[in-house]
Amino acid sequence: MDSMSCIDESTTSTDSFPPAAPAADTPSKLPAPPAVKLYRMGSGGSVVSDSDNVIGVETESRKLPSSKYKGVVPQPNGRWGAQIYEKHHRVWLGTFNEEAEAARAYDIAARRFRGRDAVTNFKSPAADGERDCQSDAESAFLEAHSKAEIVDMLRKHTYEEELEQSKRRFHLSGVDGDGNRNGTGQNDDAGKKTREVLFEKAVTPSDVGKLNRLVIPKQHAEKHFPLPTSSSNGNGTSSTKGVLMNFEDVTGKVWRFRYSYWNSSQSYVLTKGWSRFVKEKNLRAGDVVSFERSTGPDRQLYIDCKIRSEPEKNPVQVVRLFGVDILSAPTPPPNDVVPVCGGKRSRDRDLFTLGCSKKQMIINAL
DNA sequence: CGGTGTGTTGAG
């Protein structure tokens, strides 16, 4: 047993606080020296000192270019990996196209794992006594999530996005940023219920095909719609039955879907009832379906879809929801835009499948 | 098959 696994949340706030920031630093306030060079050639073997590399001798056969950033390691394909260590275990933070991106990921993880005073590549909020709203919001955001969640976001490159959403919510309800509803946060404006976007998915051809099923990305499914767990039944047949879930759409209509886990494909799906939704909403591949939930005590679920295709005729569509106008226009609304299929790829293998694999620290928290 | 990220080693 051993542990393993699972980055536990020990640090929820108070804990790790290095006595004093590495002080060393001198007061040089360096607000944010973009490229701090920490020359660390690490150990390992050959250092690739380009420094004195004579001319461009640089035989390409050179090993990999080491990074000037902490926690960043080169990948064979020219990309950059980010990693952080904790308790003798390495926690992989994902791979990135840009070296600085990886460095940024490391910084975020470092702050979540080691506190604000953690040594980072770029900015260090608390360090210079700055403390502006931004950093406060980010700190709150970090605190509100488990290490596992943060790592998850980093690996999937969704951190920035989630942080932004969190900030929005923060301002709206004056409560903490993310998933934690706070006692009060129910409806603040008269009768206007606030909702949080759980996740969105650009539907695939199969999602709108004849299979009568919508695959819910595992990460989201497990986070927001944890199935009654299959409870028991040790034979892997997890909850084969599934459960019925109700979602309200923008018109107030309630849709009921069967939600279950398919062992065969190891995926979470919405089945019974889904095809009707597809038909009625005339969903097509590429459209985005959004799953939301009331932040109020009722935790009402909502489903909404954003047609992504060409605006056939109607330029804009305004729908009302509890008196709130929501427009799903062809152009992405300023607010929660979903980069989803944006530029980079977001590979997401099971990532922290609860089945903590070997030694790597995995997560589980929740 | 390309690429990720894990296994592992050794320096600091």
Added chain:
DNA sequence: TCAACACACCGG
């Protein structure tokens, strides 16, 4: 604690 390196394994 950390980066370098090698490569098993995974997903396309």
